[in-house]
Amino acid sequence: MKKLSNKIAVVTGGNSGIGFAAAKELISEGATVMITGRRKEAVEKSAQEIGATPFIADQANLDDIDLLKKEVEKQFGKVDILFVNAGITGTLTPIENMDVENFDQVMDINFRGAYFTLSKFIPLLNEGASVIFLSSIVASTYKPNSSAYQASKAALNSIAKTAAAELAPRKIRVNMISPGPIKTEIMNKAGLDEEALKNIKNYLIDQIPLKKMGTAEEVAKLVTYLSDSEASGYVTGTEIVIDGGMTL
Numbered sequence: 001m002k003k004l005s006n007k008i009a010v011v012t013g014g015n016s017g018i019g020f021a022a023a024k025e026l027i028s029e030g031a032t033v034m035i036t037g038r039r040k041e042a043v044e045k046s047a048q049e050i051g052a053t054p055f056i057a058d059q060a061n062l063d064d065i066d067l068l069k070k071e072v073e074k075q076f077g078k079v080d081i082l083f084v085n086a087g088i089t090g091t092l093t094p095i096e097n098m099d100v101e102n103f104d105q106v107m108d109i110n111f112r113g114a115y116f117t118l119s120k121f122i123p124l125l126n127e128g129a130s131v132i133f134l135s136s137i138v139a140s141t142y143k144p145n146s147s148a149y150q151a152s153k154a155a156l157n158s159i160a161k162t163a164a165a166e167l168a169p170r171k172i173r174v175n176m177i178s179p180g181p182i183k184t185e186i187m188n189k190a191g192l193d194e195e196a197l198k199n200i201k202n203y204l205i206d207q208i209p210l211k212k213m214g215t216a217e218e219v220a221k222l223v224t225y226l227s228d229s230e231a232s233g234y235v236t237g238t239e240i241v242i243d244g245g246m247t248l
């Protein structure tokens with residue numbers, strides 16, 4: 001019997017990067033997984049590749065979250081693993097130049113959408129369920145040009161801890177994973193040209209004691225660890241950092 005047999009998992013933003021790797025890993029451990037994302041073709045292709053169920057939903061749209069919840073309830077009844085992973089950096093820019101659309105998009109996806117995904121799924125969570133928020137080490141760093149992204153992840157960490165306290169009576173655990181730089185598509189969507197991207201990657205690697213970026217698969221292993229109550233049943237309200245030593 002696999003570790004996560006008979007477990008139902010929902011992974012937001014499961015068609016790319018960390019969400020995709022986590023969905024794949026959860027399935028390999030026996031879970032039944034639904035993945036979401038906004039791009040229909042990408043969501044369906046990824047779901048087919050790993051044997052997940054696709055659902056098109058924008059985490060920033062509360063009606064979409066309601067539809068997702070209804071579909072999960074219809075197909076599976078209950079949820080054991082809720083991995084709230086979908087997120088964007090937004091266009092990186094100094095506070096002085098931030099426009100309200102950019103600010104709202106980051107907050108609506110990374111914070112407001114994550115908050116209401118949890119809020120609306122609470123009635124569906126089984127006793128002993130595991131909720132995992134994909135945060136970031138930027139939640140507690142204050143680098144220039146990343147103000148909204150950093151603040152969105154700091155806010156996420158705050159609600160994760162409150163949720164851990166609120167849901168403990170139902171034996172539901174709530175934790176955060178905070179990666180440092182991980183090789184995914186996310187930085188290619190940050191509004192930077194190729195030269196700037198290359199410079200940032202080199203700069204980051206230089207700052208990381210282990211001198212490399214992490215992989216989505218390494219983060220996925222933490223997702224399965226936190227999903228497995230045999231392994232992590234006493235872990236709640238905690239942030240697990242995976243950053244090659246960058247925050248040392």
Ligand SMILES: NC(=O)c1ccc[n+]([C@@H]2O[C@H](COP(=O)([O-])OP(=O)(O)OC[C@H]3O[C@@H](n4cnc5c(N)ncnc54)[C@H](OP(=O)(O)O)[C@@H]3O)[C@@H](O)[C@H]2O)c1
Nearest residue numbers: 013015016017018037038039058059086087182184185186
């Ligand atoms: N990569 C890193 O270095 C790093 C470090 C720390 C934290 N993180 C966090 O890790 C999470 C995953 O990022 P990643 O690196 O794996 O990036 P990625 O490869 O760009 O994947 C992001 C995923 O989120 C989905 N997504 C984005 N906005 C969405 C929305 N409004 N509704 C539903 N799905 C949405 C995307 O699908 P669609 O485009 O189809 O919607 C995609 O599946 C994010 O929360 C990010 O902040 C990443």
